[in-house]
Amino acid sequence: xxxxxxxxxxxxxxxxxxxxxxxxxxxxxxxxxxxxxxxxxxxxxxxxxxxxxxxxxxxxxxxxxxxxxxxxxxxxxxxxxxxxxxxxxxxxxxxxxxxxxxxxxxxxxxxxxxxxxxxxxxxxxxxxxxxxxxxxxxxxxxxxxxxxxxxxxxxxxxxxxxxxxxxxxxxxxxxxxxxxxxxxxxxxxxxxxxxxxxxxxxxxxxxxxxxxxxxxxxxxxxxxxxxxxxxxxxxxxxxxxxxxxxxxxxxxxxxxxxxxxxxxxxxxxxxxxxxxxxxxxxxxxxxxxxxxxxxxxxxxxxxxxxxxxxxxxxxxxxxxxxxxxxxxxxxxxxxxxxxxxxxxxxxxxxxxxxxxxxxxxxxxxxxxxxxxxxxxxxxxxxxxxxxxxxxxxxxxxxxxxxxxxxxxx
Amino acid sequence: xxxxxxxxxxxxxxxxxxxxxxxxxxxxxxxxxxxxxxxxxxxxxxxxxxxxxxxxxxxxxxxxxxxxxxxxxxxxxxxxxxxxxxxxxxxxxxxxxxxxxxxxxxxxxxxxxxxxxxxxxxxxxxxxxxxxxxxxxxxxxxxxxxxxxxxxxxxxxxxxxxxxxxxxxxxxxxxxxxxxxxxxxxxxxxxxxxxxxxxxxxxxxxxxxxxxxxxxxxxxxxxxxxxxxxxxxxxxxxxxxxxxxxxxxxxxxxxxxxxxxxxxxxxxxxxxxxxxxxxxxxxxxxxxxxxxxxxxxxxxxxxxxxxxxxxxxxxxxxxxxxxxxxxxxxxxxxxxxxxxxxxxxxxxxxxxxxxxxxxxxxxxxxxxxxxxxxxxxxxxxxxxxxxxxxxxxxxxxxxxxxxxxxxxx
Ligand SMILES: NC(=O)c1ccc[n+]([C@@H]2O[C@H](COP(=O)([O-])OP(=O)(O)OC[C@H]3O[C@@H](n4cnc5c(N)ncnc54)[C@H](O)[C@@H]3O)[C@@H](O)[C@H]2O)c1
Ligand SMILES: NC(=O)c1ccc[n+]([C@@H]2O[C@H](COP(=O)([O-])OP(=O)(O)OC[C@H]3O[C@@H](n4cnc5c(N)ncnc54)[C@H](O)[C@@H]3O)[C@@H](O)[C@H]2O)c1
Numbered sequence: 001x002x003x004x005x006x007x008x009x010x011x012x013x014x015x016x017x018x019x020x021x022x023x024x025x026x027x028x029x030x031x032x033x034x035x036x037x038x039x040x041x042x043x044x045x046x047x048x049x050x051x052x053x054x055x056x057x058x059x060x061x062x063x064x065x066x067x068x069x070x071x072x073x074x075x076x077x078x079x080x081x082x083x084x085x086x087x088x089x090x091x092x093x094x095x096x097x098x099x100x101x102x103x104x105x106x107x108x109x110x111x112x113x114x115x116x117x118x119x120x121x122x123x124x125x126x127x128x129x130x131x132x133x134x135x136x137x138x139x140x141x142x143x144x145x146x147x148x149x150x151x152x153x154x155x156x157x158x159x160x161x162x163x164x165x166x167x168x169x170x171x172x173x174x175x176x177x178x179x180x181x182x183x184x185x186x187x188x189x190x191x192x193x194x195x196x197x198x199x200x201x202x203x204x205x206x207x208x209x210x211x212x213x214x215x216x217x218x219x220x221x222x223x224x225x226x227x228x229x230x231x232x233x234x235x236x237x238x239x240x241x242x243x244x245x246x247x248x249x250x251x252x253x254x255x256x257x258x259x260x261x262x263x264x265x266x267x268x269x270x271x272x273x274x275x276x277x278x279x280x281x282x283x284x285x286x287x288x289x290x291x292x293x294x295x296x297x298x299x300x301x302x303x304x305x306x307x308x309x310x311x312x313x314x315x316x317x318x319x320x321x322x323x324x325x326x327x328x329x330x331x332x333x334x335x336x337x338x339x340x341x342x343x344x345x346x347x348x349x350x351x352x353x354x355x356x357x358x359x360x361x362x363x364x365x366x367x368x369x370x371x372x373x374x375x376x377x378x379x380x381x382x383x384x385x386x387x388x389x390x391x392x393x394x395x396x397x398x399x400x401x402x403x404x405x406x407x408x409x
Numbered sequence: 410x411x412x413x414x415x416x417x418x419x420x421x422x423x424x425x426x427x428x429x430x431x432x433x434x435x436x437x438x439x440x441x442x443x444x445x446x447x448x449x450x451x452x453x454x455x456x457x458x459x460x461x462x463x464x465x466x467x468x469x470x471x472x473x474x475x476x477x478x479x480x481x482x483x484x485x486x487x488x489x490x491x492x493x494x495x496x497x498x499x500x501x502x503x504x505x506x507x508x509x510x511x512x513x514x515x516x517x518x519x520x521x522x523x524x525x526x527x528x529x530x531x532x533x534x535x536x537x538x539x540x541x542x543x544x545x546x547x548x549x550x551x552x553x554x555x556x557x558x559x560x561x562x563x564x565x566x567x568x569x570x571x572x573x574x575x576x577x578x579x580x581x582x583x584x585x586x587x588x589x590x591x592x593x594x595x596x597x598x599x600x601x602x603x604x605x606x607x608x609x610x611x612x613x614x615x616x617x618x619x620x621x622x623x624x625x626x627x628x629x630x631x632x633x634x635x636x637x638x639x640x641x642x643x644x645x646x647x648x649x650x651x652x653x654x655x656x657x658x659x660x661x662x663x664x665x666x667x668x669x670x671x672x673x674x675x676x677x678x679x680x681x682x683x684x685x686x687x688x689x690x691x692x693x694x695x696x697x698x699x700x701x702x703x704x705x706x707x708x709x710x711x712x713x714x715x716x717x718x719x720x721x722x723x724x725x726x727x728x729x730x731x732x733x734x735x736x737x738x739x740x741x742x743x744x745x746x747x748x749x750x751x752x753x754x755x756x757x758x759x760x761x762x763x764x765x766x767x768x769x770x771x772x773x774x775x776x777x778x779x780x781x782x783x784x785x786x787x788x789x790x791x792x793x794x795x796x797x798x799x800x801x802x803x804x805x806x807x808x809x810x811x812x813x814x815x816x817x818x
Contacts, residue, residue: 094534094811125503125553129546136545136612137538140605144534148811168594169587176599178578178587183758185577187599190585191615196549199619203545203612206600210608214752214806343623349592397623402503402557 018042019294020104022091022142023112024084025069026051027244028158028227028286032110034234034241035287036294037082044085044104045069046097047113054120058408060251060390062244063260063382064230075240091138094145101149108154108294111142114200118162119250119341119395121197125402128196135200136207143211154297155219156290157208159201161279161309161352163223165192166345171352174221174305189305194344195397205305212303219302220293224286225279225309228255229371230378232284243283245378248390250408255280255318257391259372262326262333263379264386271393272340274316275347279309279354282365292360307354310364325372329380341393428703429513431455431500431551432521433493434478436653437567437636437695441519443643443650444696445703446491453494453513454478455506456522463529467817469660469799471653472669472791473639484649500547503554510558517563517703520551523609527571528659528750528804530606534811537605544609545616552620563706564628565699566617568610570688570718570761572632574601575754580761583630583714598714603753604806614714621712628711629702633695634688634718637664638780639787641693652692654787657799659817664689664727666800668781671735671742672788673795680802681749683725684756688718688763691774701769716763719773734781738789750802 019036023029024045037043049069055061067075073084085104089096091113114135115121121131139157146153164171167190177186188209193199211217235243246252247260258268281289289308298304313321319335326333340346358364365371394408428445432438433454446452458478464470476484482493494513498505500522523544524530530540548566555562573580576599586595597618602608620626644652655661656669667677690698698717707713722730728744735742749755767773774780803817 098811125550128553129549132545132549132616133542136541140538140541141534144537144811147809167596169589169592169596176587176589178585178589178599180578180585180587183578187576187578188601190587190596190599192597192618193615194619194623196616196619199612199615202615203541203608206602206608206611207541207605209601210603210605214603400556402507402553 018105018107020044020046020100020106020109021112022046022109023114025049026112027246028283029112030072031232031235031243031283032287032290033084034076035232036291037076037084038080038234039291044087044100044106046087046089046091046100048088048090058250060248061385061387063247063379063385064242064245065385066242066244067240071240075238079238091141092134094141097141097145098149101145106150106153108156108297109142109146110156110290110294111139112158113138115197117251118195118197119393121195122395122397122400124400124405126404128400131196132200132203136203139204140207143208143217146217147211147215154294155208155217156293157204157219157221159205159221159223160198161223161225161307162198163191163193163202163205164189164352165194166348166350167192168349173307173353173356194342209303212301216301218298218300219304220298221303221305222289222293222308223305225281226253226255227281227283227286228253229283229375232287247386249393250395254315256375258318258322259375260379260386261391262322262331263376263383264388265332266388266391267334267336268319268322269338269392270315270319270335271338271342273346274319274337275314276344277312277314277348277350279307279312279352280367281309282367282371284365285310285362289357289362292357292362296360306356307352308357309354311366312350312352321367321372325369325376329373329376338393341396343397427451427514427516429453429455429509429515429518430521431518432523434458435460435521436655437692438521439481440641440644440652440692441521441696441699442493443485444641445700446485446493447489447643448700453496453509453515455496455498455500455509457497457499467659469657470794470796472656472788472794473651473654474794475651475653476649480649484647488646500550501543503550506550506554507558510554515559515562517565517706518551518555519565519699520548521567522547524606526660527604527606528802530604531804531806531809533809533814535813537809540605541609541612545612548613549616552617552626555626556620556624563703564617564626565702566613566628566630568614568630568632569607570632570634570716571607572600572602572611572614573598573761574603575757575759576601577758580716582716582762582765603751618712621710625710627707627709628713629707630712630714631698631702631717632714634690635662635664636690636692636695638692638784640783641696656795658802659804663724665784667727667731668784669788669795670800671731671740672785673792673797674741675797675800676743676745677728677731678747678801679724679728679744680747680751682755683728683746684723685753686721686723686757686759688716688721688761689776690717690719691776691780693774694719694771698766698771701766701771705769715765716761717766718763720775721759721761730776730781734778734785738782738785747802750805752806
């Protein structure tokens with residue numbers, strides 16, 4: 001009770017030191033939990049490990065071998081002396097979530113804990129419904145837990161740049177000032193998401209914005225670009241701390257997937273024309289951005305939106321970069337165009353703003369030859385673990401149906 | 410099978426005559442089902458009757474006595490010879506919904522079947538979660554059923570004007586053309602919903618828009634204003650066809666509630682300053698608008714948005730109109746301002762476009778003395794059924810918590 005009142009009554013934001021990382025067993029969450037622990041924050045991980053179940057159910061695996069969350073945390077403790085608390089459970093179960101709040105008393109919650117693959121959400125009806133239920137209800141529960149138990153707690157929520165789609169005008173950070181028929185207002189930036197996963201993030205953003213206004217919740221929505229890379233300062237400290245790296249057609253994201261393809265001699269798979277342009281960032285910047293958001297919390301009632309990426313690339317540009325880096329390592333890298341399984345523009349205007357995190361101090365790790373080298377070398381190191389059958393896209397936006405898909409193509 | 414292929418293969422839109430009315434036991438749905446049946450459409454009602462359960466659970470009741478859906482439909486058959494098919498079940502149960510689609514083979518689905526009260530969604534955490542789950546997942550299921558079983562079926566989905574909130578610029582119908590940094594695009598109109606219910610409608614709109622683009626679904630989103638009135642041509646035909654009329658603090662909407670308050674000598678309850686301005690329409694226009702939408706279906710892949718209301722009023726203007734009409738009937742009508750249970754602007758700019766339904770032939774029933782007379786007389790007729798304890802607002806946007814509220818204030 002003392003701890004609680006101390007933190008709640010204090011307006012000194014530097015006291016906001018207890019951080020709950022929901023989804024802390026995942027790719028971004030694990031790296032972030034270690035980074036925050038290393039920086040001196042008290043960290044708790046909340047995760048139901050369902051991502052490991054998805055991998056089992058679809059017959060997929062991380063390129064890198066990852067040990068159990070229990071071993072990971074024990075290893076961290078033995079290396080650094082730092083404790084990371086662990087709560088295993090589903091945030092859609094409000095009783096469970098309440099207990100984590102009452103027990104850990106977070107000053108900030110970083111919420112990574114969602115089903116995060118667009119293709120997964122387009123496999124079949126039940127996964128589409130699962131994705132929206134899991135993400136929307138989980139986030140609603142987090143909002144209610146903050147309101148009920150930790151009113152001053154700062155919510156740092158992971159959204160995605162995909163919420164914006166590819167409008168023909170510049171993408172701003174969350175809001176757009178519009179003049180129409182002689183009057184002006186600053187309104188939420190229009191969203192055009194293009195999968196049930198991306199839509200779930202738009203729903204979350206709308207729900208969170210409302211609770212900031214109605215309840216005074218303080219929230220930062222991080223519209224994150226596509227993350228690449230595998231090591232951070234902390235995960236590099238021991239092989240048991242190694243992060244996951246997804247290369248398959250369901251969970252693998254563009255640049256990571258290309259590096260693994262190059263390493264195993266599989267052609268780089270460009271979907272359609274390859275003009276799809278998106279924002280990208282190094283996982284070392286993911287952890288940096290989250291720490292910046294926590295160290296500079298939103299005000300009570302403020303719904304703050306940051307576009308969290310450092311550079312824009314088209315898919316064709318990425319393929320060219322990986323080809324060049326691969327050739328330097330003696331790899332023979334080919335590129336093929338595969339029919340686009342998604343419904344999306346393959347050539348479009350794209351200019352997204354991303355200055356707010358820079359203004360708060362982000363020092364970007366821009367995509368470099370050395371990063372590509374290390375990612376390719378990682379991929380070569382683990383190339384025997386690659387299951388080539390998992391590389392091609394197996395989920396079609398147009399062919400999704402109501403019949404449960406029990407085995408992937 | 411013959412019926413199916415006949416309708417599916419035909420491009421002649423006048424053949425789209427089989428209409429499934431989801432939520433057909435409710436206020437708008439019942440009036441619409443009868444109207445469409447009267448106009449020669451083949452009608453099926455799909456409803457799990459959960460609205461009747463909400464009333465039981467909260468200790469509320471319609472001002473007007475309503476009989477069972479079974480009696481309603483039997484009465485309609487005996488009066489007109491027309492059959493309305495009935496499917497009792499929950500559209501969140503996809504197995505059930507599939508069977509209704511396979512058995513009825515709709516050419517159009519009118520989807521009223523949601524939890525539709527903003528205060529209900531703000532009672533407690535579990536009702537907030539229920540509202541978003543029920544509405545979002547129900548609508549996802551309808552979209553999947555259309556894709557799987559009736560690709561050409563036109564979805565007519567009830568949204569609400571409340572999705573837009575109260576921006577400081579004119580409200581357009583669904584889309585806004587924006588020029589920004591020298592480039593122009595037409596984007597979804599920014600949404601600023603202000604309850605978990607209104608948010609669920611925004612989520613629906615975003616989900617539907619995506620499926621139009623990705624799957625070629627044809628959809629009309631009717632952003633409906635606040636509906637008033639109780640009788641339509643069809644419900645007036647027999648007392649067993651009588652529609653429900655809600656006057657309580659949870660389900661009662663502005664004008665209907667004021668008329669009942671005036672009839673029982675309760676002061677009209679204006680929330681806060683009363684400058685809240687919204688779009689309104691007569692229930693006779695609800696049924697007309699839906700028929701117009703069905704008769705002029707959206708194209709495959711088109712996500713069409715109509716603002717479905719006929720006039721704008723502020724709450725203070727409505728109170729003044731009801732006061733004047735009440736005095737003509739010899740009622741002594743008082744108005745009080747009660748603390749606003751909602752979080753909303755009480756004075757704001759409001760100018761919402763609503764020309765698209767007019768262009769398609771809507772002939773509005775504007776709010777008139779005779780309508781107010783008849784609504785007041787209805788209220789006087791049933792005034793003994795009024796439970797005064799249910800009139801005041803009992804749900805607070807700011808005080809909502811996680812503890813289940815089992816009895817209302
Ligand atoms: N990886 C990217 O490139 C990327 C890009 C943009 C945004 N994001 C967002 O960042 C977040 C993390 O992404 P990631 O790549 O680390 O995903 P991930 O799948 O590796 O991690 C997500 C974690 O959340 C957990 N989780 C899911 N649902 C849960 C629930 N109901 N209760 C408790 N735990 C639950 C999973 O078990 C998993 O460990 C996601 O919200 C994602 O949408 C990721
Ligand atoms: N009444 C208004 O003023 C108004 C204004 C704007 C929009 N709308 C919209 O119009 C629609 C109808 O409103 P109404 O006033 O007739 O509401 P209502 O509560 O009277 O009717 C809704 C009906 O849907 C049914 N239903 C709810 N969830 C269901 C489910 N999962 N499966 C099957 N049936 C389900 C209920 O049992 C009920 O009969 C709603 O979507 C509402 O949001 C109404």
